[in-house]
Amino acid sequence: MPDPLFAHGVDLAVFVIVLVKVLVAFGALLVSVLLMIWFERKVISDMQNRIGPNRAGPFGLLQTLADGTKLFFKEDLLPERADRVVFRLAPFLSLLPAFLIFTVVPVGGVVTIAHHVIELQVADPPIGILLVLALSSVAVYGTMLAGWSSGSKYPLLGAVRASAQMISYEAAMGLTVVTVVLEAHSLSTRTIVQSQAVHFWQWNWLRLGIVPFVLFFIASTAELNRPPFDLAEGESELGGGFHTEYSSIRFALFFMAEFMNTVTMSAVVVTLFFGGPDGPGFHFLRWLWPIAWFLGKTIAFCYIQVWIRASLPRMRYDQLMNVGWKVLIPLSLAWLLVVAGVIQSAAWGFAIIGGCLLAWALLGQSVRIARLRREALVEGDAALGAEDDVRGGVAPRGTGITSLRPVPGGGKVGG
Amino acid sequence: MGYFGELRFFGGFKQTLTQVLEPRVTTEYPKEKRPKPPRLHGRHVLNRYEDGMEKCIGCELCAAVCPADCIYVRGADNPEDAPVSPGERFGFVYEINYLRCIHCDMCVEACPTEAITETKMFEFSFTSRADAIYTKAELVVDDDGRPQKLPWEDWREGEDRFTSGWMRATSPSGAAAYEGEVQWSGELGYGVRAPEGGQSGKRDDEATGNISIREVARNKIPVRFGGRVR
Numbered sequence: 298m299p300d301p302l303f304a305h306g307v308d309l310a311v312f313v314i315v316l317v318k319v320l321v322a323f324g325a326l327l328v329s330v331l332l333m334i335w336f337e338r339k340v341i342s343d344m345q346n347r348i349g350p351n352r353a354g355p356f357g358l359l360q361t362l363a364d365g366t367k368l369f370f371k372e373d374l375l376p377e378r379a380d381r382v383v384f385r386l387a388p389f390l391s392l393l394p395a396f397l398i399f400t401v402v403p404v405g406g407v408v409t410i411a412h413h414v415i416e417l418q419v420a421d422p423p424i425g426i427l428l429v430l431a432l433s434s435v436a437v438y439g440t441m442l443a444g445w446s447s448g449s450k451y452p453l454l455g456a457v458r459a460s461a462q463m464i465s466y467e468a469a470m471g472l473t474v475v476t477v478v479l480e481a482h483s484l485s486t487r488t489i490v491q492s493q494a495v496h497f498w499q500w501n502w503l504r505l506g507i508v509p510f511v512l513f514f515i516a517s518t519a520e521l522n523r524p525p526f527d528l529a530e531g532e533s534e535l536g537g538g539f540h541t542e543y544s545s546i547r548f549a550l551f552f553m554a555e556f557m558n559t560v561t562m563s564a565v566v567v568t569l570f571f572g573g574p575d576g577p578g579f580h581f582l583r584w585l586w587p588i589a590w591f592l593g594k595t596i597a598f599c600y601i602q603v604w605i606r607a608s609l610p611r612m613r614y615d616q617l618m619n620v621g622w623k624v625l626i627p628l629s630l631a632w633l634l635v636v637a638g639v640i641q642s643a644a645w646g647f648a649i650i651g652g653c654l655l656a657w658a659l660l661g662q663s664v665r666i667a668r669l670r671r672e673a674l675v676e677g678d679a680a681l682g683a684e685d686d687v688r689g690g691v692a693p694r695g696t697g698i699t700s701l702r703p704v705p706g707g708g709k710v711g712g
Numbered sequence: 713m714g715y716f717g718e719l720r721f722f723g724g725f726k727q728t729l730t731q732v733l734e735p736r737v738t739t740e741y742p743k744e745k746r747p748k749p750p751r752l753h754g755r756h757v758l759n760r761y762e763d764g765m766e767k768c769i770g771c772e773l774c775a776a777v778c779p780a781d782c783i784y785v786r787g788a789d790n791p792e793d794a795p796v797s798p799g800e801r802f803g804f805v806y807e808i809n810y811l812r813c814i815h816c817d818m819c820v821e822a823c824p825t826e827a828i829t830e831t832k833m834f835e836f837s838f839t840s841r842a843d844a845i846y847t848k849a850e851l852v853v854d855d856d857g858r859p860q861k862l863p864w865e866d867w868r869e870g871e872d873r874f875t876s877g878w879m880r881a882t883s884p885s886g887a888a889a890y891e892g893e894v895q896w897s898g899e900l901g902y903g904v905r906a907p908e909g910g911q912s913g914k915r916d917d918e919a920t921g922n923i924s925i926r927e928v929a930r931n932k933i934p935v936r937f938g939g940r941v942r
Contacts (some may be wrong), residue, residue, distance in 0.1 A: 344728040348738045608724040 300421045301407075301414040307382055314415060316458075319400075327559060333556045334361040337603045344607040373545040378448030387446060388543070388550035391439020394432040395557035401425040401486050405574045405588040416487060417574075417588065425486035426478065429565055430471055430598055433520055436558065437463040440522065442530055443551070444539035450702045455538030458614065459529035462519060465621035470516035472629035473509040476636045477501055477569050490573035502570040505636060510570040512629045517566065519621070521558045523602060525609040528617060563598035567591065574592045631657075735932050735941045746929075750874065750908075750922045753815040754834040756808055757859045757875050758852045759827055760900040766796050766852065767827035767897070768803035774819035774828055782812035783819060803827075806848040811841065822845035831859055835866035857901020862867055874921030876905070 302311055335350065335358055342349030350357030375384065405417035422428060437459055444456020478484055480501060481492040493500050502510035519526040530538035540551045567573055571594050578586030612620070631653040639646035739746050759767045770787020788804035796802040819828050838844050843864065854860055860871045876899070891907075898904040906919035917923070927935075934938020 343732045346737045348736055348740070392803050474765055604725065604728060609729045 300416060302416065304414075309323045310411070310413060311584070313368040314410075314413060315419075318415075319418050322399060323396070326396060326560070330553050330557045331361045332358075333560050333599060333690055334364075334552070336599060337556070337559075337606070340600065340603045341607050342361050344604075369546050371545040373547065374542075376448055376542045379542065380446040380448065383446035384444050384542075386548075387439050387443035388547045389439075390442060391436050392550050392554040392557070394436040394439075395554050395561055396610055397412065398429050399560075399561045399564060401428055402561065402568050403487050403490050404591050405572050406461035406584055408584050417584075418487065421485060421487050424484050426474055426484050426489065426569070429486075430474060431466075433470075433517075433562075434463065434467055436520075436554070439551075439554065440539050443543065444529075447539075447542035449542050451535045451537070452539050453540045455529045455531060455535050455541070458531070459522060459539060462522075462526065462528060462617060462621070465618060466516045466519040466625065469512055469621065469629045470520060471624070472633050473513040473516065474569065476505050476509045476629075476633050479633075479636055479640060480505060486573075490568055493572040495573065495577045497576075500570065500572040500575070505570075506632070508628065508632050509636075510566075512632070513569065514566060515620075516625060516629075517603070518605065519617070520553065521561060521562055524606040525612050526617060527611060528614060531611070533611075559599060559602055560595065563595045563602065564591075566598055567594040647660045734934060737932065740741060745868070746925055748832045748868075748871075750832075750920070752830075752832045752834065753817050754826055754831045755810070755836060755859075755865070756819070756830050756846070756851055758803070758806060759876065760853055760857065761798065762898040762900055762903060764855070764900060765798050765823045766802060768806065769797055769799050769825055769827070770801045770803040771824065773824065775815070775912040775931065777818045777822040779816060779818065780812045780814050782809040782814075784809075803848065806851060808846045808851065809844060810836075810838075811844045826876065831875040831908050831933060832871050833859070833865060833867050836864055838860070853900060855900075857899055870921075 302314065338360070339349045339357070342401070350360035353359040353363045375381065400419035401422065403418040403421075405415065408415045408417060440459040441456045444452040444454075444459065477489060481489040483489060483492070489501075493504070498504070522529050528538075530540070532538070535541070540548055543551060573594075574587030574591040576586070576590035578590075634649045634653065635646060638649035727737065739796075761767060770785060770789060772785045775783040775785045784805065784807040785803055786805040787801045787939040790796055790800060790802050815834070817830055820830060850860055850862060855877075859867075859875055861867050861872075894904060894907060896905070908922060926938075930939045932941065934941045
């Protein structure tokens with residue numbers, strides 16, 4: 298459904314309305330970043346028996362402003378071996394997508410001012426959710442180019458990690474979004490929200506069976522480089538990761554991007570799986586209730602993000618890859634097939650569930666056999682080595698699975 | 713373990729959530745100040761005997777042992793008509809540079825006459841390097857046996873009473889047999905100080921200025937850890 302604002306052509310009033318929407322969204326996002334950083338610090342200090350920022354402003358609300366001012370007045374260093382243009386561009390590349398993603402998120406219902414029907418979102422393109430996916434992958438360019446252009450090894454390592462992580466989790470994220478799109482029959486975010494309207498059991502997280510929501514939430518956390526997936530930063534091993542060489546306001550921009558991404562991704566999760574601005578309202582101020590619902594849900598998800606950060610340690614790199622490739626992608630793929638089958642007909646649904654379970658069982662069995670075979674080989678090598686030791690000779694040790702020796706006994710391998 | 717082992721993943725989430733209800737451990741320092749432990753190492757004083765004679769004999773052992781090289785001492789012969797210390801020599805010059813001092817208390821351990829001890833006062837912020845060097849004029853206790861209070865020093869209530877806790881805290885060589893035995897001389901204004909109660913249980917906390925930090929912090933410790941907070 299095209300944006301009703303442009304139904305009668307673009308005149309001055311429409312232009313002004315769009316401008317106001319853009320400016321309001323821009324301002325609101327900037328303020329939300331200030332509040333999000335404060336919120337994160339306060340909640341985490343709550344969870345660690347601390348007080349948190351409480352000096353600047355009431356309840357320390359202006360702490361972020363103070364930090365930003367401090368960073369702004371610090372020296373902006375440019376490393377000697379940095380690629381100057383890219384180095385300066387990178388912070389903006391990671392900040393811009395965070396802004397742009399928010400433009401397609403429906404914040405509220407529809408308001409009519411002077412015969413103009415205004416949707417409470419900056420833009421409602423027919424490819425809304427595709428834009429979200431595309432922009433969230435553009436965001437990694439910021440991280441990657443920052444690390445690459447620094448001309449230093451730790452940032453480069455951080456950049457490599459970030460891009461590999463992004464590729465791994467992007468697929469799972471896209472596949473879970475497809476389930477939502479299948480259910481809503483549309484890529485437009487507003488249509489997706491409208492398809493979940495009226496009753497809370499029609500919200501996608503329940504309607505699609507919780508799994509896509511959980512997968513999307515995990516994948517989006519990884520996509521944002523938020524703990525426990527913040528390997529690109531890795532303070533303990535990479536000394537700050539991709540932004541090691543950044544200082545002053547450019548450093549602040551990265552942090553702004555990170556926290557703005559947290560807010561926008563929470564908003565996207567709410568849009569896709571929790572009905573967006575949908576919820577019971579009352580008669581007075583009808584257009585305000587959806588906004589309140591949207592804000593409440595988004596804040597709840599911001600809290601969950603912070604809670605995750607406070608609770609989980611950073612993952613090891615191989616664990617990250619295992620979760621991405623061996624759990625999230627197969628599971629999201631299987632769930633997508635099941636959802637597609639169930640939408641087609643119940644029979645198709647059961648058939649696909651059966652097929653997925655069968656494939657899972659076969660795969661599991663083959664992995665089990667491979668493991669047993671390897672163990673048997675290693676044991677066989679050890680036994681042969683011991684015999685050689687008794688005879689006083691030096692045994693050429695095999696390397697486990699690549700050994701070409703026959704398996705002694707052979708009985709353990711039969712699967 | 714087994715299937716329920718996976719659920720332990722959520723234990724961390726429960727832990728962080730329940731921590732929100734726990735009392736805060738933070739002390740908002742300039743606004744509220746925690747009581748200091750009895751043997752805290754603060755600014756030094758040079759003590760005097762009960763008759764007003766200085767205890768320092770200018771032996772320079774404190775300067776020799778100081779790992780930060782912050783003490784400068786010159787001894788001199790006592791003037792025969794007006795001796796400063798009982799004995800042959802006295803500390804003619806005594807300077808401590810507080811920009812270097814690490815408050816390790818080794819000077820106190822080295823001193824053969826208990827002349828130098830440390831008070832519990834550590835909040836002193838001078839604004840010039842000259843102020844950082846305390847000379848004998850500032851270090852020697854006044855005629856009441858109290859430490860001199862300089863304008864930039866923040867003395868708390870009652871802190872000038874317990875200026876040499878360390879000396880009475882331990883028995884010689886840590887031997888339990890000497891616990892509670894007085895091995896030290898009297899001080900101007902205080903007389904012979906009471907020994908600190910050690911393992912014997914015969915303790916006079918009022919006289920020695922001993923406090924239990926745990927007792928003081930009880931209002932911030934949850935009940936299940938032995939405090940008062942429910």
